[in-house]
Amino acid sequence: MQRLCYGAVRLSMSGPRKLTPREAWHRYLNSRRTELTEETASTYHYRLKLFTEWCEDNGIETVAELDGWLLDQYESFRAGQNIASTTIHNEMETLKSFVEYLERIEAVDDDLGERVNVPDIPRGERSRETKLSADRAIPLIQNYRNDDTLSGTRSHALLETAWHTGARLGGLRSLDLRDFDREERTLEFVHRPETDTPLKNKNNGERIVGISEQVSKTIVEYIQSDRWDKHDENGRQPLFTSMQGRPSSNTVRIWMYMATFPCLHEECPHGYEKAACEFRCHSKSSQCPSSRAPHHVRTGSITWHRDRGVPKEVTENRVNASQDVIDEYYDKASRQERMEQRRRPHLHKLDIE
Structure with a gap:
């Protein structure tokens, strides 16, 4: 497997606020190269690619132009493409992290990351029910x-x-x-x-x-x-x-x-x-x-x-995941399965006799 190449990160002599969305996208991913697995980096790459292309299609030339209104417009654009609520949630979560990075390098206004809305989704919709039973x-x-x-x-x-x-x-x-x-x-x-x-x-x-x-x-x-x-x-x-x-x-x-x-x-x-x-x-x-x-x-x-x-x-230790x-x-056991297989065997402990 070959690592993704996010493009050369050039020095901007005119300051970070002049970075184009594409330059900022590459810079962000390169800054996180050591902490992300290849699979996660690839996912972030694709999500921010969509945002970068939207910026270019809408004439946004520098990241300094980004504001709460534009970020809201992007969310509305993605929501209008009939994609799953979990997809929008994940994309906006990644975008929020990206904007917070831009804040840190002083490429955008302070607190712009707080204006990225990450839509909440019902707990039951966050994971897929499909499993091999x-x-x-x-x-x-x-x-x-x-x-x-x-x-x-x-x-x-x-x-x-x-x-x-x-x-x-x-x-x-x-x-x-x-x-x-x-x-x-x-x-x-x-x-x-x-x-x-x-x-x-x-x-x-x-x-x-x-x-x-x-x-x-x-x-x-x-x-x-x-x-x-x-x-x-x-x-x-x-x-x-x-x-x-x-x-x-x-x-x-x-x-x-x-x-x-x-x-x-x-x-x-x-x-x-x-x-x-x-x-x-x-x-x-x-x-x-x-x-x-x-x-x-x-x-x-x-x-x-x-x-x-x-x-x-x-x-937790066997499968390498937190509780x-x-x-x-x-853990996709139904409520009935949980009662029958996990709780009923313990009922004898509650006998008064």
């Missing part, structure tokens, strides 16, 4: 284990690893052979940005995660029978390999879509014939109504961890 994941995994043609395949090992660790896509992609300890039955997630496998939370994302004997057995079987013996361009040996070496993020995403096809263990719930189903090719695997991306597997895994009674602090984030974005 335990009701689907467990039969899938059991079928992989019991089917001699599927057991130990890359799809099997990838799904088992993702489900039992709750790892992010980047974490799965980052794993090397050396990160799997067969004897101790652990997987170690290491932040290695210099060789193209950063973790989302950088050094704070590093952790050793214990796995069960069955999951360890699956990984061993995969290594011995279905793993391509390849090195990546940095001389490392990825755990999950393609014919070329370490897979791209998009390739891992496609692998997970294909690993979660329901027709692997049952008749297609959507009425398609397996042999003729167009979703079974790589380019359309994401269009299967039941296939799931790594993020959906992570969401289902975290909910499963909580439903199985894994202590909160243990879940607040887990509660808001990942």
Whole structure:
């Protein structure tokens, strides 16, 4: 993966207030290069690109021209494009950070950042409800284990690893052979940005995660029978390999879509014939109504961890997320599920007899 290039940051001899929106955009992103992961920087790059192009289309030549009215006009412009409320919220949040940076370098009026409106959105709309539920994941995994043609395949090992660790896509992609300890039955997630496998939370994302004997057995079987013996361009040996070496993020995403096809263990719930189903090719695997991306597997895994009674602090460490984030974005148990699986078993503690 090649790092994004935000353009040369030239010195402005006439002062920061003469910076064009495009120059300021590049300068801001370069100033945050060391603190942002590549994925986050790419997201900020795109959001501010939209704002910069709007400024240019509306004849705004320097950032000093920005005021509360123009910022409000931009918000109205984006809201009028029929995009999700969460998208507008995130874009305006990034824009606010950008304007606060411009304040700091004295390129815009003081307190202009306070005039950027970040629209509030209902708590329930901040996260996606899509997940790989335990009701689907467990039969899938059991079928992989019991089917001699599927057991130990890359799809099997990838799904088992993702489900039992709750790892992010980047974490799965980052794993090397050396990160799997067969004897101790652990997987170690290491932040290695210099060789193209950063973790989302950088050094704070590093952790050793214990796995069960069955999951360890699956990984061993995969290594011995279905793993391509390849090195990546940095001389490392990825755990999950393609014919070329370490897979791209998009390739891992496609692998997970294909690993979660329901027709692997049952008749297609959507009425398609397996042999003729167009979703079974790589380019359309994401269009299967039941296939799931790594993020959906992570969401289902975290909910499963909580439903199985894994202590909160243990879940936090295994999946590398704070309890607040887990509660808001990942733990998708319904109210009925929470009552049945988490609370009802404790009712005996309240007996008066």
